[in-house]
Amino acid sequence: MSRVVVSLFDHSGRFTEPWAAAGYVCYCVDVQHPPGETWQGNVCLVGGDIRRFVPPPGPVAFVAAFPPCTDLSNAGAHLFRVKGIRALAAALNLVGAAADLCHRLGSPYFLENPRGQLRHYWREPDHQFDPCEYAGWLEDPEPEAYTKRTCLWTGHGFIMPDKRPVFPIKGSMVDKVPGSKNRANIRSLTPRGFSAAVFHAHHQALQPV
Numbered sequence: 001m002s003r004v005v006v007s008l009f010d011h012s013g014r015f016t017e018p019w020a021a022a023g024y025v026c027y028c029v030d031v032q033h034p035p036g037e038t039w040q041g042n043v044c045l046v047g048g049d050i051r052r053f054v055p056p057p058g059p060v061a062f063v064a065a066f067p068p069c070t071d072l073s074n075a076g077a078h079l080f081r082v083k084g085i086r087a088l089a090a091a092l093n094l095v096g097a098a099a100d101l102c103h104r105l106g107s108p109y110f111l112e113n114p115r116g117q118l119r120h121y122w123r124e125p126d127h128q129f130d131p132c133e134y135a136g137w138l139e140d141p142e143p144e145a146y147t148k149r150t151c152l153w154t155g156h157g158f159i160m161p162d163k164r165p166v167f168p169i170k171g172s173m174v175d176k177v178p179g180s181k182n183r184a185n186i187r188s189l190t191p192r193g194f195s196a197a198v199f200h201a202h203h204q205a206l207q208p209v
């Protein structure tokens, strides 16, 4: 049974938190991490481009990917013509590289992005959710009681986890456009409720009977 998890485009490490707490070795790959490998307990922050990431040898339990959506999301569509065709091409190239890695690693995976261009250039997503639908997995659901329609492209036996919805008292996060790198990081944080639910579904399925 594999005890390794790979999370691509992961600056916050939020997705891997429950896996790391359960003892899995977690690789979080993101250009914003310090170059090379930085170990924090059983979490390895890999600083660099995901296209150069060499996964550890052996089987992997789960792969997640959160590619940049700025040049793909419907929320930024009014800027597509200003940014030009190369911005779209670069964004699609990163998604393609992540999808290749997900396929190659062979474990259940999801690739996450908001509603946008991927349905035209790739395919329709397999699942969609709002963070508030999983906020009930948290002890304090309030921070994630918001909507931000999120699409998932999944494979290799990915299980869409059970929802524990709360009312979205914080409204929509879609129109809250970032004004700085830090705000962009805050806006793109992986929801902890969804992460907990994914861990619960897959960790259970991985246990020997």
Ligand SMILES: C[S@@+](CC[C@H](N)C(=O)[O-])C[C@H]1O[C@@H](n2cnc3c(N)ncnc32)[C@H](O)[C@@H]1O
Pocket (backbone or CB within 6 Å): 009, 010, 011, 012, 013, 014, 015, 029, 030, 031, 032, 048, 049, 050, 051, 066, 067, 068, 069, 094, 188, 189, 190
């Ligand atoms: C949409 S955000 C996802 C953030 C994630 N949900 C989290 O909680 O950290 C996209 C991330 O991709 C990273 N990134 C952009 N281009 C990259 C590349 N070529 N290789 C690795 N990471 C990259 C950015 O630094 C950013 O943290």
